Amino acid sequence: MARPERRTVRDLRKGNRAVLLRALYFVGPTSRHELTALTGLSAATVSNVTGDLLADNVIVEAGLVDSDGGRPRVLLRVNPVYGYAIGVDVGETHVRVELFDLDMNEKAKAEYALRPGGHEVELVVRHILAGIEAVLADSGVAPGQVLGVGVGVPGIVESGPDALIHAQTFGWDSVPLGALLREGTSLPLYVDNGAKTMGQAELWFGAGRGSRNAVIALIGSGVGASIITDGVTYRGANSSAGEWGHTKIALGGRTCRCGGRGCLEAYIGAEAILERAGLPLDTATEQAQLAELVRSGSPVIDETVEYLGAGLANLINLFNPERIVVGGWAGLTLGHHLLTKIKKAAAENCLTQPFSTASIVLGRLGPDAVALGAATLVIEEFLLSNTAAPAREAAAL
Amino acid sequence: MARPERRTVRDLRKGNRAVLLRALYFVGPTSRHELTALTGLSAATVSNVTGDLLADNVIVEAGLVDSDGGRPRVLLRVNPVYGYAIGVDVGETHVRVELFDLDMNEKAKAEYALRPGGHEVELVVRHILAGIEAVLADSGVAPGQVLGVGVGVPGIVESGPDALIHAQTFGWDSVPLGALLREGTSLPLYVDNGAKTMGQAELWFGAGRGSRNAVIALIGSGVGASIITDGVTYRGANSSAGEWGHTKIALGGRTCRCGGRGCLEAYIGAEAILERAGLPLDTATEQAQLAELVRSGSPVIDETVEYLGAGLANLINLFNPERIVVGGWAGLTLGHHLLTKIKKAAAENCLTQPFSTASIVLGRLGPDAVALGAATLVIEEFLLSNTAAPAREAAAL
């Protein structure tokens, strides 16, 4: 029941513009000639559309490449300073705001610490708005050059103008973050769950690069997943898809902080691991504690590996991805030393056919990936509908 | 990273043709005027394209509707005899072949029993080919009028020209069913997993109608799911997505017939239920046995409901569907009497936000839905690329 769209002949141009821009963005500097092969468009059309894009300053020429005995090809690339994207990471311990150019080079950064339990919405909103001001001032970028602001937050984000957020760990219940931010800024906003933005970062620039069907598993204090179907983050009916951490893996088992019993998070979430090992919880030292557990070969870790493998196997059985990326600080700590064992545990709990076609790899991006991924939300929109970009006039100066 | 396509101006017509045909197919008899509202196309284009479709005999006029004081509208509809679709259900006990017109009226049917364990590929292929012959003869439909043959089979079906099938229960390992069938027929073939075809039937004509994000859970002897993302069956990297039955719900628990431990199927699969109740396995009476268990309020059923609810909750957490359809004969037997309890169990094991937006309903189609759904594979292709339909000349006679 896939529904085709497209109506007028004008949409064609818009679509082909997007096709070319996307190719240029992801493939990098390329000549018009190569673009014909890359996109399937005729040379004439490539010439036409790139002409438009050049005139709009969305792309720029980037040097020549000489070929044996012919006219050298002119390389084209996305104009990195055509516009900028701001990515915001709202985490348990901090609010981080970063400004990127279109090449995803970080141009400025602002960070605000949050006290444990100090997650009042007003405070977070103030930090975000202050951060936007700060990165603009630091980088000297004018607001008109900013294509948008992406925000990665914990919890479930309902898509819609208000961007209602439900985040138990923050004590946020139906918080209209989008609406609140809009009172302080007129920049286009894209709010999404932080696990999804980080997943998109891994997909675009990290270990998920090039896959069309993938799952990025995020294991930190909490446990989540970002599901990629046909190259796009899958969000479901109300944008809450991917709540892997609270799927039941041992019905009736350990009590989870969500109140349920037998949740995966109650076994492989960082806090759950430490708790099972009988260690005191302290967010300042938990990373070191976990590393020590892994190093010492604690039996709790063996058990964790088993549960993690089974959890990954469930994802493979359900989604049949070509790639599974294990990320999040706890996931990386476990994975760096135990990836082979994790794979083995997954294999034992998975149907052979889907397992054999899924590769399990570690995430390649650090914790900053949440903000980076949030910024990709802006880029995603830019690549699709670059025509009426708000920063057009500003960047064309 | 959604990738836009579309190139030439000709694709526009093709796309709009598909848009209109789809609207006519799913909405039913409609006037050109209504189609403009339905599709967003201009009246002129609707007139143009429907003219083409009429000339090609793909659609036909279907009477008038008089309006108060104006020219009466001419109703248009898909020509039910423009072509026919054959659906094949390869089950554990039978091979069923049905021929449908485009209105999905069954015009002929052929059925062949399979002995338990008698699943040799050659036999199944013979039955399918004989069934195709039979339904064509019975209905008087010429082969040239058949748009294609959809086949629903157990196990994992790798998409590709050979349609490799891996079905443990059948003892099929990398069986190239597509290639084998092609030796006996030149009709276009569409092979897919039976749970997926049944899911598509429920999606198009049953309890899933109208949903864009849904999961159709199928509970019989085996347990599977059909995942609908954005209105389309999700297949994953190798078409094996939806293997819900072998996800672990109780790690280290009961041994499943797949060899794993703690699979969902080991708790809610029909055979597993009967086994847990200490009843002898007999495919002839298992349906009655299960019904009796449900009627008598066996504690095994209570436990099953708990596991089923948790399994559904996992689906809701991961996929955030707007609807869950419980189908399959065992699922329906359980659901008819215990849907409230099942919902309660699901709620207890699910995050509140996604649960609150998901409705859990029973399937509305009978066991024939596998063949019906297989036929929808043919229709799906027809609606997308009706231009060069192979049966065009035949049907235009």
Added chain:
DNA sequence: TGACTTTTTTCAAGATATATACTATGTATT
């Protein structure tokens, strides 16, 4: 019969991608 209403078709206009011919810009050869 004639005015009016609503649906559908016709027609001219504007926009697009493509093929083909053509121009631009280099290297290789004489």
Added chain:
DNA sequence: AATACATAGTATATATCTTGAAAAAAGTCA
């Protein structure tokens, strides 16, 4: 240094497409 050659990119003519406006069609109502 001049010329031939090869490759990259552009301009033009053509066939399609969708659309808005006008026209036609086919009724009702007074």
